[in-house]
Amino acid sequence: MSRFAxxxxxxxxxxxxxxxxxPAAADSFPSRTITVVVPFAAGGPTDTxxxxxxxxxxxDLGQTVVVENAGGAGGTIGAQRVAQAKPDGxxxxxxxxxxxxxxxLYRRLAYDPVGxxxxxxxxxxxxxxxxAKKDFPATTLAEAVKVIRRDQExxxxxxxxxxxxxxxxxxxxxxxxxxxxxxxxxxxxxxAMQEVLAxxxxxxxxxxxxTTEQINSGAVKVFTVTTPERLxxxxxxxxxxxxxLPEFQVGIWHGLYAPKGTPAEVTARLSQALQVALRDPKxxxxxxxxxxxxxxxxxxxPAAHRKFWLADIAKWKPIIQAAGQYAD
Numbered sequence: 001m002s003r004f005a006x007x008x009x010x011x012x013x014x015x016x017x018x019x020x021x022x023p024a025a026a027d028s029f030p031s032r033t034i035t036v037v038v039p040f041a042a043g044g045p046t047d048t049x050x051x052x053x054x055x056x057x058x059x060d061l062g063q064t065v066v067v068e069n070a071g072g073a074g075g076t077i078g079a080q081r082v083a084q085a086k087p088d089g090x091x092x093x094x095x096x097x098x099x100x101x102x103x104x105l106y107r108r109l110a111y112d113p114v115g116x117x118x119x120x121x122x123x124x125x126x127x128x129x130x131x132a133k134k135d136f137p138a139t140t141l142a143e144a145v146k147v148i149r150r151d152q153e154x155x156x157x158x159x160x161x162x163x164x165x166x167x168x169x170x171x172x173x174x175x176x177x178x179x180x181x182x183x184x185x186x187x188x189x190x191x192a193m194q195e196v197l198a199x200x201x202x203x204x205x206x207x208x209x210x211t212t213e214q215i216n217s218g219a220v221k222v223f224t225v226t227t228p229e230r231l232x233x234x235x236x237x238x239x240x241x242x243x244x245l246p247e248f249q250v251g252i253w254h255g256l257y258a259p260k261g262t263p264a265e266v267t268a269r270l271s272q273a274l275q276v277a278l279r280d281p282k283x284x285x286x287x288x289x290x291x292x293x294x295x296x297x298x299x300x301x302p303a304a305h306r307k308f309w310l311a312d313i314a315k316w317k318p319i320i321q322a323a324g325q326y327a328d
Contacts, residue, residue, distance in 0.1 A: 029089055029266050030063045036092045036256075039078025040160060041071040041188025045126060045207035049254055050094040052286055053123060056277035061269075071187045074163030074327055076102060076109060083116035087261035089270060094123070096254045098163045100312035104320040105163045105327045112260075114313070118267050120256040121274045121300035122308060126207040126292045128169045128226040128250055129237070131215065133199045141223040141243035145177050148203075152179040158192035158204040161185045162327040165252040166192065169205035169226065171323060176248045196220055207252050208233065208291030225291075226250050233291040253295075253312075255305050267302050275300045 038050045050067050058065035070078035075098045085091035102113045130141070138144040148155060157174075159166040166189050174180050184201060186192040189210055195201040197219055208225070212233050215222045224243045225231055240248040256274055258267055277283060278294035287293055298304060320326075 029269055030061055032090065033064045033066060034058075034061065034090050034092065036065060036067050036094050037078045037082050038067055038069050039071060039075035039093065039095055039098075040069065040164070041186075041190045042069045043190025043193075043210075044160065044188040045165070045210035045252075046094065046096050046254060047188075047190070048209045048290065049124060049126070049292075052283050053094065053256075053274070053277050056280040056283050057270075057273045060273040060276040069188075072161070074098060074102070074105065074161040074167070076106060076113075076163070076327075079113070080109070080111045082257065082259055083111035083113075085259045087118075087259040087263075089258055089262050089266035091259065092120070092270070093117070093257040094254060095257065096126075096165055097168065097252045097312065097316075098165065099255065099257070100309060101163050101168060101316045101320060103313055104317045105325075107326060108328050114310075116260050117257040118260055118262045119302045119305035119309060120258055120267050121271045121302065122295045122305045123254040123256060123274070123278070123300070124287060124292050124294055125251040125253040126209050126290075127231060128165070128205050128252060129208055129211045129215065129234070130169075130173065130203070130205050130223045130226075130248075131196065131211055132203050132221040132223070133196050133201060134218075134220060135199060136202060136221050138223070139221070141238070141240070141245060144203075144223045145245065148177055148181065149179045152181050155181045155202045157181040157183050158189075158195060158201040159183055159185055160187070160189045160192060162325065164189070166204060166206050169250055169252075171325070172248055172250055173205055175323075176245050212289070212291045224248070231291045233289060253308075255309065271301055 036054050038047045040046050054065040054067050070081055082093035138147050157170055159170050189206050196204050214220045222237050224240045225237050226240055226249050275297050
């Protein structure tokens, strides 16, 4: 799938430790509950992905894996908490593409957004959808673009704060249609979705894990998916290319992190559990319902994750700098 498959060949070497069996020093880990911090509000797309992964990982680890939401400041509040946590494997972070944009968006942080973490493995790459309130005066992307260009000063667009996936997607949308809108930040896309459903927000760009059920129920309008191909979960929704806006493409990847200094044998054990979770038929089926799939096993490793993450930081840096929008 997408970029992960193209990088899988370069990550094969990362599988060697797992072929040799579980590290002996990790035999006592874990011995108690593990907390996975989601740096966004409950009910949002990253929260949904995390809860599915946590449940499955917990079965392999033989311990409860709880999810704790610490939203705000574009995901940096939750990330800071994990970066400053004890590096013992019991406090983890599941974050999305914001981990690649934060180093540029934020010029002053109380933690190191790159050096403060150990990578555990990638999880999934989720497509985005452009949705609108039910009575938005358009039914196709072409019609929506006309309305946006005509009424840009009157329309409002929701996001989960600077650096959130919805913010990045909105930047690409407004650049593609050359029409800025009033943006309304929320503490997460869960609360933002409630405002769209209530008709108080006009538009939002969000991950399929948060929009598929609302789209299929008819609770919101949908104009496009930001993928090269249509999604099985949304077969009647055209791609941005089909809809006439090929430059409007973005996928939101997710990864699992531990604080810097977490022992290698612990991150290896966590990565092993993540790989088991991503093979779980129930998780795969639920991901499919939400319009996404797990990454290839080769990408759910610390080495492959770090390589991919650093490459995406380099990709987004000039885009953010050109936009001139910073969170601080």
